[in-house]
Amino acid sequence: MEKTYNDAVKLLTSAGKFRISLGLERISKILEILGNPQDKLRCIHVAGTNGKGSVCSILSSILTVAKERVGLFTSPHIYKYNERIKICGVDISDDDFVKYIFNIVEIADKNKIDLTEFEILTAVMFKYFADNNVDIVVLETGLGGRYDATNVIKSHLCSVITHVDFDHTERLGKTISEIAYEKAGIMKSDCPCIVFEGLEVYKDVADSLGAMLMVILPFANTDELSLKGTFQQENLSLALAVIETCFPEISPEIIDKGLREVKHPARFQYIADKNLIVDGAHNPNGISVLVQSLNMYYPTEEKRFIFGCLKNKDYPTMLKLLSTCIDCSEKTSDIYFYHFNHKNSATYEDLQAVAPFNAKELTPISEIDFNDGKLNIICGSLYMIAELSERFGFNILN
Numbered sequence: 001m002e003k004t005y006n007d008a009v010k011l012l013t014s015a016g017k018f019r020i021s022l023g024l025e026r027i028s029k030i031l032e033i034l035g036n037p038q039d040k041l042r043c044i045h046v047a048g049t050n051g052k053g054s055v056c057s058i059l060s061s062i063l064t065v066a067k068e069r070v071g072l073f074t075s076p077h078i079y080k081y082n083e084r085i086k087i088c089g090v091d092i093s094d095d096d097f098v099k100y101i102f103n104i105v106e107i108a109d110k111n112k113i114d115l116t117e118f119e120i121l122t123a124v125m126f127k128y129f130a131d132n133n134v135d136i137v138v139l140e141t142g143l144g145g146r147y148d149a150t151n152v153i154k155s156h157l158c159s160v161i162t163h164v165d166f167d168h169t170e171r172l173g174k175t176i177s178e179i180a181y182e183k184a185g186i187m188k189s190d191c192p193c194i195v196f197e198g199l200e201v202y203k204d205v206a207d208s209l210g211a212m213l214m215v216i217l218p219f220a221n222t223d224e225l226s227l228k229g230t231f232q233q234e235n236l237s238l239a240l241a242v243i244e245t246c247f248p249e250i251s252p253e254i255i256d257k258g259l260r261e262v263k264h265p266a267r268f269q270y271i272a273d274k275n276l277i278v279d280g281a282h283n284p285n286g287i288s289v290l291v292q293s294l295n296m297y298y299p300t301e302e303k304r305f306i307f308g309c310l311k312n313k314d315y316p317t318m319l320k321l322l323s324t325c326i327d328c329s330e331k332t333s334d335i336y337f338y339h340f341n342h343k344n345s346a347t348y349e350d351l352q353a354v355a356p357f358n359a360k361e362l363t364p365i366s367e368i369d370f371n372d373g374k375l376n377i378i379c380g381s382l383y384m385i386a387e388l389s390e391r392f393g394f395n396i397l398n
Helices: 005-012 025-033 052-065 094-110 117-131 176-186 200-209 232-246 252-260 284-297 315-325 348-354 382-392
Strands: 042-047 070-073 085-087 136-140 158-161 193-195 213-215 269-271 276-279 303-307 335-337 375-379
Touching: 005 094, 005 117, 025 094, 025 117, 042 052, 042 176, 052 070, 052 136, 052 232, 052 252, 070 117, 085 117, 094 117, 158 176, 158 232, 176 200, 193 200, 193 232, 200 213, 232 252, 276 284, 284 315, 284 375, 303 315, 315 348, 335 348, 375 382
Parallel strands: 042 136, 042 158, 070 136, 158 193, 193 213, 276 375, 303 335, 303 375
Antiparallel strands: 070 085, 269 276
């Protein structure tokens, strides 16, 4: 019987695979059997707490316009796993996705290599890009950096570390220095690393490796950039520094065209017919910059929020930050809490117990008029956006 995309997804999310288990031993073993395809690729490696997906998307767009054959690896996806693996902006096909997933899992099982979901996807990505003669891979880490599966590459064109803040503290550390040290694990000997936060830990790691550390000022002009939000100035500054360092031959005209064509869904994305902003802000720093952007672009508009998040996130702080955008003088603020279809989704009761305001529950029968003049904002977790887009009739990939 022919295997389908849904069969591949069931395999990826099956017991034992859908888990987090940092380390490079398993991914190194499977890639060695596959002929170490990662060693054939020229990579730009991007880590950070927030902004790394935007930096990767900006770089991919500019390099694609510059006629490079560019592979892009990001996570998570919104609708389908295929979104995570692209060549020149085009998702891996269902047929290729299924073929590579089952082939790699079969090889892993035969050799008793217990891969996680993310390790399978990482192995698929490296093999698929190598098989398709990709010139440059723009590579986003999954979690952390030092022990992330993407960090099997021995060298790269450049590494980038975006803004670092508190997230995944149970795995990456309790302080900014500890978290930054894990992100700095993607630095490689004799390869430049570009950051905009001059943390001492970056200098120490770079010095130990003989890597050039470049600290840039986040002042790039975002007029041509299709992505909106105050935070994009930092991300664009990092991306442009990579282009200037590694691809100085690319003209300003090509750069501007690339910026106008960047696509990175659910990052302060405006859906006009719903008067809706969709933002995947999923940690305190993400919510903080979302609030900053709302205050800058929509200071006077009356707002309605739909918020949901995972239980392992710092949602008390996220809700405290969000409260600055809400009229808490009202008995019931115009904010909905959503318990979405994920085993780790926070319930309405979880969120309301710590919220500094009263919220409504978004239930299966709740009705919302998206055209009543209020600015609608969906935020808190990327994992709920596909559900809500189907329910309310919008598509962020259009």
